[in-house]
Amino acid sequence: MKKHTYVEIVTIGDEILYGQITDTNSQWIGQELNKLGFKVIRKTSIGDTKEEILTILDEAQKRADIILITGGLGPTKDDITKKTIAEYFNVGMTFRQEVFDNIAELFKTRNRALTDLNRQQAEVPENGEVIMNPVGTAPGMWFEQGNKTFVSMPGVPYEMKRLMSDSILGKLQSKYDTPFIVHKMLRTMGIPESLLADQIEEWEDALPEFIGLAYLPRFGQVRLRLTAVGDNKEVLDNAIEAQVEKLRPLLGDNLFAEDDVEIEQMIMNKMIEKGVTLATAESCTGGAIAKRITTLSGCSAFYKGGIVSYSNEVKMTQLDVQGETLLEHGAVSEETALQMANNVREKYKTDYGIATTGIAGPGGGTKDKPVGTVWVALSTAEKTEAKLLQLTKTREVNIYATGNTILKWLYDEI
Amino acid sequence: MKKHTYVEIVTIGDEILYGQITDTNSQWIGQELNKLGFKVIRKTSIGDTKEEILTILDEAQKRADIILITGGLGPTKDDITKKTIAEYFNVGMTFRQEVFDNIAELFKTRNRALTDLNRQQAEVPENGEVIMNPVGTAPGMWFEQGNKTFVSMPGVPYEMKRLMSDSILGKLQSKYDTPFIVHKMLRTMGIPESLLADQIEEWEDALPEFIGLAYLPRFGQVRLRLTAVGDNKEVLDNAIEAQVEKLRPLLGDNLFAEDDVEIEQMIMNKMIEKGVTLATAESCTGGAIAKRITTLSGCSAFYKGGIVSYSNEVKMTQLDVQGETLLEHGAVSEETALQMANNVREKYKTDYGIATTGIAGPGGGTKDKPVGTVWVALSTAEKTEAKLLQLTKTREVNIYATGNTILKWLYDEI
Numbered sequence: 001m002k003k004h005t006y007v008e009i010v011t012i013g014d015e016i017l018y019g020q021i022t023d024t025n026s027q028w029i030g031q032e033l034n035k036l037g038f039k040v041i042r043k044t045s046i047g048d049t050k051e052e053i054l055t056i057l058d059e060a061q062k063r064a065d066i067i068l069i070t071g072g073l074g075p076t077k078d079d080i081t082k083k084t085i086a087e088y089f090n091v092g093m094t095f096r097q098e099v100f101d102n103i104a105e106l107f108k109t110r111n112r113a114l115t116d117l118n119r120q121q122a123e124v125p126e127n128g129e130v131i132m133n134p135v136g137t138a139p140g141m142w143f144e145q146g147n148k149t150f151v152s153m154p155g156v157p158y159e160m161k162r163l164m165s166d167s168i169l170g171k172l173q174s175k176y177d178t179p180f181i182v183h184k185m186l187r188t189m190g191i192p193e194s195l196l197a198d199q200i201e202e203w204e205d206a207l208p209e210f211i212g213l214a215y216l217p218r219f220g221q222v223r224l225r226l227t228a229v230g231d232n233k234e235v236l237d238n239a240i241e242a243q244v245e246k247l248r249p250l251l252g253d254n255l256f257a258e259d260d261v262e263i264e265q266m267i268m269n270k271m272i273e274k275g276v277t278l279a280t281a282e283s284c285t286g287g288a289i290a291k292r293i294t295t296l297s298g299c300s301a302f303y304k305g306g307i308v309s310y311s312n313e314v315k316m317t318q319l320d321v322q323g324e325t326l327l328e329h330g331a332v333s334e335e336t337a338l339q340m341a342n343n344v345r346e347k348y349k350t351d352y353g354i355a356t357t358g359i360a361g362p363g364g365g366t367k368d369k370p371v372g373t374v375w376v377a378l379s380t381a382e383k384t385e386a387k388l389l390q391l392t393k394t395r396e397v398n399i400y401a402t403g404n405t406i407l408k409w410l411y412d413e414i
Numbered sequence: 415m416k417k418h419t420y421v422e423i424v425t426i427g428d429e430i431l432y433g434q435i436t437d438t439n440s441q442w443i444g445q446e447l448n449k450l451g452f453k454v455i456r457k458t459s460i461g462d463t464k465e466e467i468l469t470i471l472d473e474a475q476k477r478a479d480i481i482l483i484t485g486g487l488g489p490t491k492d493d494i495t496k497k498t499i500a501e502y503f504n505v506g507m508t509f510r511q512e513v514f515d516n517i518a519e520l521f522k523t524r525n526r527a528l529t530d531l532n533r534q535q536a537e538v539p540e541n542g543e544v545i546m547n548p549v550g551t552a553p554g555m556w557f558e559q560g561n562k563t564f565v566s567m568p569g570v571p572y573e574m575k576r577l578m579s580d581s582i583l584g585k586l587q588s589k590y591d592t593p594f595i596v597h598k599m600l601r602t603m604g605i606p607e608s609l610l611a612d613q614i615e616e617w618e619d620a621l622p623e624f625i626g627l628a629y630l631p632r633f634g635q636v637r638l639r640l641t642a643v644g645d646n647k648e649v650l651d652n653a654i655e656a657q658v659e660k661l662r663p664l665l666g667d668n669l670f671a672e673d674d675v676e677i678e679q680m681i682m683n684k685m686i687e688k689g690v691t692l693a694t695a696e697s698c699t700g701g702a703i704a705k706r707i708t709t710l711s712g713c714s715a716f717y718k719g720g721i722v723s724y725s726n727e728v729k730m731t732q733l734d735v736q737g738e739t740l741l742e743h744g745a746v747s748e749e750t751a752l753q754m755a756n757n758v759r760e761k762y763k764t765d766y767g768i769a770t771t772g773i774a775g776p777g778g779g780t781k782d783k784p785v786g787t788v789w790v791a792l793s794t795a796e797k798t799e800a801k802l803l804q805l806t807k808t809r810e811v812n813i814y815a816t817g818n819t820i821l822k823w824l825y826d827e828i
Contacts, residue, residue: 015630017454018597019444020639020674022436026459030433040431041466045440045457048628052455075608076629077618117608135807137608156631158808183432194489194531194551204491214462215490216429217570225434260434280722286708287701290722294700297776297809305728307721308694308704314719314762318732348728362711393549394572395711 002179002231007033008064009043010056012071012081013155016045025070025160032169037178038066048072053084061148066172071155073138075117082141085152086125089143093123096130096139103137128152135162142171149175182236184226184244185260188251189408193217196224200250203243210236211243220391220401221256256408263407264292270414271302271352278410279348280306281319281340283331284358284374289403304348309340319343332357332369334377337386341377352414353379354406358389360398372398376406378413416593416645421447422478423457424470426485426495427569430459439484439574446583451592452480462486467498475562480586485569487552489531496555499566500539503557507537510544510553517551542566549576556585563589593643596650598658599674600638602665603822607631610638614664617657624650625657634805634815635670670822677821678706684828685716685766692824693762694720695733695754697745698772698788703817718762723754733757746771746783748791751800755791766828767793768820772803774812786812790820792827 009026026043046052060067072081100122131140136159143150153160216223228236287308315321321339329335337357345353358374365371372391391398423440440457460466474481486495514536535551545554550573557564567574630637642650701722729735735753743749759767772788779785786805805812
């Protein structure tokens with residue numbers, strides 16, 4: 001097999017260590033590199049100090065072939081990555097006219113005046129190759145030292161992504177020849193990790209050496225990841241597929257979805273293909289389902305909209321839930337869920353209506369209806385049905401798991 | 415000043431390196447430690463391999479006093495953290511009855527049968543002190559070696575948080591005496607980082623040595639973080655406040671909010687205090703604003719709900735937007751936004767109504783209304799007004815920035 005190309009990702013910024021931002025950059029970079037067969041062996045976050053930056057650059061290049069660095073390229077004094085990289089390579093800085101022109105152009109579009117700080121953003125370590133940034137003022141930089149590559153990118157996620165997609169990934173691919181890494185993801189629901197492991201133990205033990213298995217639990221789902229590594233993609237694909245064929249019957253009804261595509265994306269594909277439409281009525285999920293759907297570009301082709309009915313009054317006036325239903329059975333009840341799903345479908349004139357009502361927590365639980373009690377309902381022209389869920393004590397888990405359950409149910413019904 | 419207590423956070427799991435999950439654990443841990451004066455100096459993510467785990471434990475204890483480890487404690491074969499830690503300390507494993515009883519109890523609640531794998535979860539390295547996990551099957555573990563502390567926790571976020579909050583943070587506080595770290599966060603909007611830096615340069619240069627300043631740009635906001643470190647909290651608080659008093663007038667209208675509280679939380683506090691209510695009508699934000707609000711526990715005290723009107727039909731039938739308005743001005747127009755905000759307020763009988771309609775992208779732009787064209791509107795009993803925004807080409811930025819703008823506007827009006 002070809003030699004692995006090892007990558008380390010270094011994210012720089014005190015705000016990461018203080019926990020003031022979520023580092024989503026390293027996740028995205030990991031995903032993209034993985035698709036191309038690069039092996040990320042470590043991710044490190046450090047603060048904006050010269051010593052830390054110098055140390056990690058030196059450590060990382062001992063372990064990895066490629067070191068990808070994000071952050072610390074802003075125009076302000078607290079950002080010191082660029083000059084520290086120059087110090088690491090023991091070179092000076094040079095002014096790059098093309099970078100300055102790009103900054104000037106960006107400021108013109110935004111009707112802003114340039115400052116001296118922006119001029120400094122056009123200075124780059126002498127040995128660096130500039131990677132132009134069409135969406136921001138800080139350029140990317142590419143450095144080579146022996147067979148090692150260092151790339152420095154801005155920390156703003158959409159700028160970093162643009163630089164990676166437009167040029168860096170391509171340049172890395174031309175420079176390094178890597179084996180293929182093929183993943184297959186299967187999502188299960190409704191079975192704990194330990195039971196699942198028992199259920200598929202024999203199959204797991206018989207896996208060939210070059211295929212690895214991982215269990216990834218999350219919000220009531222367990223995802224199974226098969227990973228195969230080798231030089232021939234077709235061989236890997238076939239080997240994985242052969243294993244998945246043996247695995248499917250062992251998972252039975254607990255198999256939720258294949259491949260790591262979000263359920264809302266699967267629904268979108270199926271609904272557009274069938275030319276059907278959807279509306280949502282959300283109480284306890286409070287717009288979280290609508291948000292998941294509308295995060296998808298192109299969703300207006302099947303999603304007409306929805307109602308977030310947080311109060312009983314809104315359930316009555318906007319969703320025509322009967323006052324006596326709320327009095328007799330309460331807002332968190334099968335009857336209310338059924339009316340919500342049916343009525344939103346009728347009001348929005350869609351083929352499918354889905355509804356959620358429950359106690360997300362942490363407050364609001366009673367003895368009869370503790371936190372985590374949730375009703376979900378699904379309505380079509382033919383039928384309207386509801387299901388009771390008993391979830392957890394944790395608000396965010398309940399909101400997410402409720403969404404997963406009703407979306408999975410919807411997907412199966414389309 | 416007291417000596418800093420240095421902490422390293424190590425998150426274990428191939429899924430982090432492959433980019434298959436977002437590592438939110440290390441962010442949360444960083445936040446909580448920071449509040450208590452612990453200084454996180456590095457975060458590292460590594461794969462589930464024995465060599466990597468042994469190496470990082472050894473490296474980290476050379477740099478830090480405390481090493482916090484999450485992940486790799488599941489019942490399945492791919493999880494090897496526990497036995498690798500035993501190997502690192504050169505000890506064997508012992509069965510802990512109290513851990514097993516806890517697992518058995520959890521399974522009873524969930525009506526599941528125990529397996530051999532669960533029994534193995536009750537085995538712990540001999541030198542480890544067990545930290546009971548009330549919400550999951552994998553126990554936490556506390557190890558001491560000389561003056562260094564190692565803590566191993568499950569990777570499931572709500573389990574880790576429970577263990578940290580219930581016992582680990584308290585135990586660390588009793589063991590280590592740290593200086594105070596005080597932050598103050600100011601959020602600005604509508605001014606680029608470089609201009610802002612120019613505007614406050616003199617003030618920044620005159621900051622005392624023990625106060626640091628950082629610029630954190632994100633989605634059209636720039637957050638300014640002041641950080642002071644020392645032994646006397648009152649002195650730090652006063653010194654920061656004195657600096658902020660000088661800074662406020664320099665920021666003027668660009669000052670958006672103080673302290674790092676989300677704008678929706680600020681709205682909730684103010685609305686509940688004043689006893690007023692809110693409804694939302696969302697087109698281009700597609701429920702993202704409702705979701706931000708309903709993520710807050712207790713929001714039902716002021717938030718009655720909202721409408722996600724993704725199609726023109728829903729805008730007409732559910733929000734009473736006039737057909738001729740849509741024909742004449744289009745869905746993305748001042749007139750449509752005004753009607754949405756006013757009508758949702760009237761329909762939901764609330765004091766405030768807010769609305770968004772725009773082209774989030776990437777598709778749907780025209781020459782007159784390019785991607786990033788957004789109208790937001792705010793309605794009260796006295797008046798209904800709209801504002802035009804010209805945002806970016808990036809869908810997620812547009813959705814988030816639209817929410818920020820209308821929520822900030824709402825906050826100012828309450």
